[in-house]
Amino acid sequence: MDQSELRDWEARCIQEEPPACRAACPLHVDVRAFMEAMAAGKTAAARKVLERTMPLPGVLGRICDHPCEAACVRWDMGGALAVGALERFCVENAQAGPKPLVLPAKGKRAAVLGAGLAALTVAWDLARKGYGVAVHFREDAPGGWLCGLPESLLPPEVLAAEVAVLARMGVAFAAGQALSRDFLASARSDCDAVFVEYGAGAAPDRACGLCPASRADVDPVTLAMAEPGPFFGGWPGPDGAFSPMSCAADGRRAASGMDRAMSGASLTAARDKEGACPTRLVVRTTGVPAVPRTVPADPRTGFSPAEAAAEASRCLSCECLECVKVCAYLERYQGYPKTYARRFYNNAAIVKGHHQANRMINSCSLCGLCTEVCPESFSMADLCLTARRDMVERGRMPPSAFEFALTDMAESDSEACALAMPAPGAETCGNLFFPGCQLAGASPDTVGMVYAHLRDTLPGGVGIRLGCCGVPGRWAGREDLFAASMARFRADWERLGRPRVVAACATCLKTLVEAAPDIPAVSLWRVLAGETGLPEGAARAAAEKRTLAVHDPCASRHDPQSQAAVRDLLFRLGVTVLEPPLTGRFTECCGYGGLMWNADPDMAKTVAGRRAGSAPGDYAVSCAMCRDMLWRAGNRAVHLLDLIFPGKGALPGPEVSAPAGLSARRRNRAALRRDILAAVFGRKEEAMEERDGPVVDISPEVLALLEERRILDVDVRAVVARAEVTGERFLDKATGRYLAAARRGNVTFWVLYESRDGAFTVHDSYCHRMDVPGASQGPDARTDQRGEDHP
Amino acid sequence: MSMEPAYLPDPGEWTCGRCGGPLVQSKVEVTYLGSVFAVILPACPACGLTMVPKSLAEGKMAEVEALLEDK
Numbered sequence: 001m002d003q004s005e006l007r008d009w010e011a012r013c014i015q016e017e018p019p020a021c022r023a024a025c026p027l028h029v030d031v032r033a034f035m036e037a038m039a040a041g042k043t044a045a046a047r048k049v050l051e052r053t054m055p056l057p058g059v060l061g062r063i064c065d066h067p068c069e070a071a072c073v074r075w076d077m078g079g080a081l082a083v084g085a086l087e088r089f090c091v092e093n094a095q096a097g098p099k100p101l102v103l104p105a106k107g108k109r110a111a112v113l114g115a116g117l118a119a120l121t122v123a124w125d126l127a128r129k130g131y132g133v134a135v136h137f138r139e140d141a142p143g144g145w146l147c148g149l150p151e152s153l154l155p156p157e158v159l160a161a162e163v164a165v166l167a168r169m170g171v172a173f174a175a176g177q178a179l180s181r182d183f184l185a186s187a188r189s190d191c192d193a194v195f196v197e198y199g200a201g202a203a204p205d206r207a208c209g210l211c212p213a214s215r216a217d218v219d220p221v222t223l224a225m226a227e228p229g230p231f232f233g234g235w236p237g238p239d240g241a242f243s244p245m246s247c248a249a250d251g252r253r254a255a256s257g258m259d260r261a262m263s264g265a266s267l268t269a270a271r272d273k274e275g276a277c278p279t280r281l282v283v284r285t286t287g288v289p290a291v292p293r294t295v296p297a298d299p300r301t302g303f304s305p306a307e308a309a310a311e312a313s314r315c316l317s318c319e320c321l322e323c324v325k326v327c328a329y330l331e332r333y334q335g336y337p338k339t340y341a342r343r344f345y346n347n348a349a350i351v352k353g354h355h356q357a358n359r360m361i362n363s364c365s366l367c368g369l370c371t372e373v374c375p376e377s378f379s380m381a382d383l384c385l386t387a388r389r390d391m392v393e394r395g396r397m398p399p400s401a402f403e404f405a406l407t408d409m410a411e412s413d414s415e416a417c418a419l420a421m422p423a424p425g426a427e428t429c430g431n432l433f434f435p436g437c438q439l440a441g442a443s444p445d446t447v448g449m450v451y452a453h454l455r456d457t458l459p460g461g462v463g464i465r466l467g468c469c470g471v472p473g474r475w476a477g478r479e480d481l482f483a484a485s486m487a488r489f490r491a492d493w494e495r496l497g498r499p500r501v502v503a504a505c506a507t508c509l510k511t512l513v514e515a516a517p518d519i520p521a522v523s524l525w526r527v528l529a530g531e532t533g534l535p536e537g538a539a540r541a542a543a544e545k546r547t548l549a550v551h552d553p554c555a556s557r558h559d560p561q562s563q564a565a566v567r568d569l570l571f572r573l574g575v576t577v578l579e580p581p582l583t584g585r586f587t588e589c590c591g592y593g594g595l596m597w598n599a600d601p602d603m604a605k606t607v608a609g610r611r612a613g614s615a616p617g618d619y620a621v622s623c624a625m626c627r628d629m630l631w632r633a634g635n636r637a638v639h640l641l642d643l644i645f646p647g648k649g650a651l652p653g654p655e656v657s658a659p660a661g662l663s664a665r666r667r668n669r670a671a672l673r674r675d676i677l678a679a680v681f682g683r684k685e686e687a688m689e690e691r692d693g694p695v696v697d698i699s700p701e702v703l704a705l706l707e708e709r710r711i712l713d714v715d716v717r718a719v720v721a722r723a724e725v726t727g728e729r730f731l732d733k734a735t736g737r738y739l740a741a742a743r744r745g746n747v748t749f750w751v752l753y754e755s756r757d758g759a760f761t762v763h764d765s766y767c768h769r770m771d772v773p774g775a776s777q778g779p780d781a782r783t784d785q786r787g788e789d790h791p
Numbered sequence: 792m793s794m795e796p797a798y799l800p801d802p803g804e805w806t807c808g809r810c811g812g813p814l815v816q817s818k819v820e821v822t823y824l825g826s827v828f829a830v831i832l833p834a835c836p837a838c839g840l841t842m843v844p845k846s847l848a849e850g851k852m853a854e855v856e857a858l859l860e861d862k
Contacts (some may be wrong), residue, residue: 355861398860399824632833723808730814730835730842732803739805739842751845768848769856770823774841 007038013338019318023279024071026249038312047094055124103130111187114197116144116417118234121251127169154498193258194230281374323370366594388477402476412437416667420492420715423461428497436505441665442624444672457532469508506555525565552587553623590629608633663713693721797831807835
């Protein structure tokens with residue numbers, strides 16, 4: 001990612017766009033922060049917020065005509081925030097802060113003709129920037145039309161106090177000046193920049209004085225008629241009245257132009273954010289209750305402190321965060337996509353040091369929900385995948401991040417597990433059943449039943465392909481592995497006569513559709529619902545009427561036809577379907593997607609727990625991994641195929657049978673290949689796992705620990721086999737147990753076991769990746785099938 | 792990257808399972824991703840077998856592996 005790509009990514013996240021109120025304010029007062037302080041009763045802090053942006057805050061805070069209120073998102077939910085009244089409350093009740101900081105003198109002078117709000121704003125802004133400013137006016141005291149406001153609205157001492165602040169900032173005031181054309185001409189020759197306020201030098205026949213009569217007479221961006229000035233401002237509205245905000249905005253814009261002119265900068269470049277401007281911020285208010293405006297008990301005195309806090313607390317604190325609201329992963333890292341893009345960019349830029357964002361980059365589930373809810377369709381999946389590929393290309397991918405999954409993928413595609421067969425008795429097939437490696441591992445018997453049903457009912461012959469779609473490679477940033485896996489798939493597909501693929505796994509289907517659009521593919525659910533119908537024996541059981549919540553796999557997000565087919569099948573099975581809050585196009589990931597489960601198991605548990613926790617009931621799922629993850633998170637999720645093909649499943653039914661673990665899934669895949677070959681194609685093959693070393697006894701408790709540590713029974717058996725052959729092991733004389741190690745791929749596995757009468761009982765196992773001389777003996781050819789792991 | 796220099800076996804009466812001899816705390820150089828650390832681990836001086844106790848593998852060693860992977 002280069003700088004411009006980063007900026008493109010950042011620009012698509014709108015979280016830092018200003019709220020509507022701030023955008024509508026010509027001075028961009030941070031109304032949201034102001035309201036937050038006011039709601040907390042922190043009036044002094046709120047005044048500081050005003051003072052950050054407002055000129056003459058004591059004056060403007062009292063008379064602001066609050067154009068922000070018309071833009072307030074609360075408008076239709078009880079009425080806009082009373083921003084103007086709260087500003088007034090704030091400046092009346094909080095001490096003024098210290099004199100604004102003034103930059104060191106720049107050695108340039110500006111003349112201001114007129115002393116109304118626009119002129120005083122020019123003086124305020126330029127003095128802060130270090131310019132020498134002299135304010136010239138005809139009257140005895142500065143203020144212009146401000147002096148005509150009712151005392152109750154603007155007490156004269158408040159105006160005097162702000163004028164005194166200006167004087168302390170170095171602004172000179174010259175009263176009683178006859179502001180003639182000659183005066184202007186000499187000011188222009190004596191000073192580096194000149195501002196002329198509407199009405200300065202007014203005559204009975206010319207109320208505007210030296211200023212053009214209308215804003216339309218000047219350049220709307222620079223407020224000048226010609227470069228380099230003079231600059232103008234402070235026009236009244238069409239009704240002849242002066243808008244305080246409009247005058248202050250004129251003053252700010254003119255001062256900005258004068259600053260640019262005096263420092264030799266462009267008068268027009270990058271000024272689109274000055275003044276009231278549009279914002280891209282989107283605030284979804286669904287479900288926000290209406291709260292009416294707070295009405296002061298005594299309208300004459302205005303808000304009491306409690307009333308002011310109550311009114312301010314109606315502020316919605318507008319922000320987007322649509323994606324963060326629906327994603328535990330985005331929430332975890334306490335930022336939002338714009339900041340994450342920057343973090344990823346910085347992470348890639350680190351040459352020496354700690355790459356703090358590695359885990360974050362690697363643990364996004366790539367589920368795409370953020371893109372669906374984002375008003376700008378920001379895709380964290382694309383951002384993370386780009387970063388992962390970049391890490392792989394630069395050799396910066398942490399070796400352990402995805403290794404287990406990639407090894408698992410290689411195993412699925414290995415000779416022992418993979419299979420590609422035509423329709424029995426034929427050379428090709430019209431349909432190719434592709435259960436996917438996870439369903440094959442989790443429910444091999446069901447795969448066999450589905451295949452039989454498809455063969456019985458689908459015309460054109462049905463072949464079968466066991467193996468992986470390659471998506472773990474893509475998720476891991478290993479496009480090479482993905483391409484190789486896809487090439488194997490394509491070769492099989494060509495050889496089998498270019499059949500239509502019937503995919504049981506939503507991820508396999510999505511992967512095929514995206515990577516091989518010329519290969520016709522359809523979900524098993526659409527085939528079952530629309531072509532074959534349910535088999536005899538499907539559990540359309542009135543006796544056990546079920547109500548289940550449907551969980552759409554995240555990979556089916558953009559496949560409404562398959563989602564509808566799943567619901568149709570559930571309906572035909574007699575299941576009453578409930579929809580979780582996030583469903584269909586907005587479904588959530590179970591925690592497996594994108595290999596989140598590999599890169600950050602705790603995050604995956606959180607995600608699965610959240611999905612399980614938001615379920616209105618037990619889930620019906622159509623993905624083997626969803627079932628696995630949700631079941632382990634405490635939801636008695638049932639796979640749709642277990643309802644359609646209940647088989648000889650042990651009572652009390654599929655909901656309570658634990659999903660197959662990692663070791664079992666590996667075994668199941670190999671067994672499925674053998675069983676299909678034998679049962680359907682009449683070919684008997686020797687079981688390969690018999691070569692995996694001695695049979696060991698592992699209790700369910702120990703096995704569960706091993707699975708948490710991503711240690712497989714084949715790893716354990718290889719260690720024991722090696723120890724038994726070489727005698728290389730340690731003995732604990734207190735217990736009679738052995739501790740032995742073997743290096744498999746990039747990992748050294750240790751096993752604590754005992755041997756009794758030729759039987760081996762495993763008590764514990766752990767592993768490490770560091771290479772330790774004397775403890776990292778390489779694999780033994782006789783006992784090891786694992787081979788080299790993928791880095 | 793600091794690694795405590797010496798690690799004892801986890802509880803037990805550990806001996807070399809091959810020669811039956813006692814284990815001696817011995818210096819070995821462990822490596823990962825190009826980094827080398829000298830540590831003192833229980834080993835059989837006769838057979839050359841080195842023990843990595845579980846407490847080390849799942850503790851400091853895992854921590855340092857993660858640090859090196861993110862370096």
